[in-house]
Amino acid sequence: MRIPLSVAALVAGATVLALAGCTQAAESTASTADGAFTLYSGRDEALIQPLIDQFEEQSGISVEVRYGNTAELGALLLEEGDATPAQVFLAQDAGALGALANAGLFATLPATTTDAVPAGFTSTDDTWVGVTGRARVITYDSEALAATDVPTSVDAFTDPAWSGKFGIAPTNASFQAFVTAYRVLNGEEAADEWVKAVAANNPVIFDNNRAILAAVNDGVIEAGLINHYYWFAQAAETGEANMRAQLSYPEAGDAGSIVNVTGAGLLAGAADDADALEFIDYLVGAKAQQYFVDETYEYPLITGIDAPAGLPALDSLVNPDLDLADLDTLEDTQALLGKHGLI
């Protein structure tokens, strides 16, 4: 009977480890200016942490960060409600911020903070503030298409010539924001026709932007609708010269050229937390905005900072009179996509 001893040792060891792990209790942070706060970041650690480090050094405030993806952290915050240990939520899309604002989870931000960002790129009621912008673009396979053959309008994808050759991610928040823009710009009837025609034109369905880009870069499909930022992230990893997928910006005025924003909100329980507010101000300040331009190739949203080189100017892209976080509108968009079987 050699086994019981070895297994017993394993069990004992594991229990000790388990107990050791359990002692690591969560620290609760008070919602006042105590030189510390907790951030839920729906954006990646590799991009955000250097910025946090800069902020900590400059302000002397220590930031505890919980990284995750935006959708999951949004669901987490809804579930936590008032009990959340977080003071600030940094999100990758406006829809998630709008959902939390709708649930009454955000405090109203001071006008001094929100005024830094022009209308159309931030909330309409100061519940959250836009931090960076991401243009919707068409990515195309440069081995299959010449730059001049890339459509300048998303309307081209209803053409049977594109049947089965283009990719979309209809369950993705940024695609749905684009369809909303289409409805606002061109009217419900035109939007219905466009979605119907695209759905009938054998689009290749993906779960997210990144997968579309990978498929174009591998020559699986000829073109896809994504956010510009993903291309630069991959180019930074594999080298710009090695990118088979290239970007094309739809013509100004086309719904395909809208800008999605990332943003930040202050949780309701932290309404008076000066540390948390200082961080949000930092995000829409010149230093952080320049950091996003240099490191993530995103559009800065404040005046006085230039867009990354090679990108069309922000004001040449349309953001129609549209609240990116308006969930009622989002629901109509989802109903439209659902009607034609895309989601």
Add this chain to the structure above:
Amino acid sequence: MTELLIPPPETAVPRPPARYHFGAPPWLLALAALCAATAAIPLVYLVVRTTEAGLTDVLDTLVRPRVLQLTVNTVLLAAAVTLSCLVLGTICAWILTRIRLPFQRTLLLASALPLAVPSYLAAYGWLVWFPHLNGFWASWFVMTMVCTPYVTLPVAAALRGASADLESVARTLGRGPLRAFAAATWPQIRPAAIAGALLVCLYSLSDFGLVSMLRFQTLTWGINAAYGASFDRNQAALLALVLVVLALVVVAGERRSRRQVGGIPGRSTMPARAPGKTGPLFAAVLLAAPIAGVVVPVVGLLSRLLEAETLRAIDVPRLVEAIGATLGLALAAAVVAVFVALPIAALAARYQGRLVAVIEAVGFLGHALPGIVVGLSLVFFALAAVPMFYQTSVVLVFAYVVLFMPRAIGSMRSGIAAVPASLGDVSRMLGLSPFQTWWRVTARLALPGIAIGALLVAISAMKELPATLLLRPTGVSTLATELWSRTALFEFGAAAPYAAALVLVAMVPAMLLSGIRGTAREN
């Protein structure tokens, strides 16, 4: 590993039916019900959320053609993967135990290795080689390769313990090898095979990483979209309830088809025979899953690493810290899961009845749900019941237990069922108390089954991602979360050490698993 042998009880006494036909003692029922209740937490949460949605919304959602399509896709994939794993796993187990191939130990070990590769990593690795892969057949193939060990290992263990007398008799009486195997040996390994198939089935119902990469839209795809784009928790809950219903059907079906084996007296095991000319063919079948489930994806990942322009220095302390956190959490989860699953397994192994069936089925529920649903349900539960443990390892380990307890229940139940109940009766007559009997007789003899359960839980916990992201203590990273945060940014160079470490760390329990025999054999 090979030391993990115990003298087989069935060689000492002819085995009477292992199951009692009278009711279970109330204390055991109560204890098992309490343990099963932990697995019911997500169910309670889902019901609460769904009722919030209101009846009309529920009906509107349910009749949407897309929900039907997602459900059909889910069922098709789960059924196809389960069937192919059952067939391939049984064949592999048969080859491993009945054919004398060179490097037997290595082959056995290799057949366990796909367990160490997370399904999302396997799918990613295949896409590196074949970017066009997508849809039903691709998902079916990769998932089959990753899941086959869930059948191979328990069936190989059962085959080693199975008596070969009847099969020999059947052969003597003129049955062909296949028919003799089916008539005499299959009934003995059937519970193990079906228990393995159940795990495969529940896993393929609940997986999201693989189907998302290979673009096959199942219910988990719909659930993630409900959280990610609609921010609609209630709809997500409704879709998850559809998964729960599917899982209950599967668990009930498994219980029905798991006929109890009566005692098969006999001492001899089938001698392994030389492979002859068919050796290479056998080896090829055995190696299919390890090559498709481990080698292809891992080499694919490495090739991406070489392509990466920005090779980063490995942050060693950080990597070590993640390995430590992963190991600690997985071990804790394994130990706790064993204790929680034990009463349920003991009950299910020895007693019948509707109540027993319900308790066992509830214990299996967590496995059919995607990690994000279980994670959110525990956020809900922890904040309401034990707020002081919220965002500590306690709740995270608890989540692993809810998610992976079924893996422990299955193998522990088989292990306990294989211990003759009469041994316990003898021990009671000799004056030991029920607990002494349990500890000194049943638990010891069932130890291999218990160890298998613990190892399966440990492996699964190491690879888990969505619930870990939601519930981990702020600032704590596991290998899976580190890998996630790097692949999310295309940082293949930075991701590779974490992917390699995750596969290597998960290989340890996988290797241990391949060495444990589910039932004992003659020394």
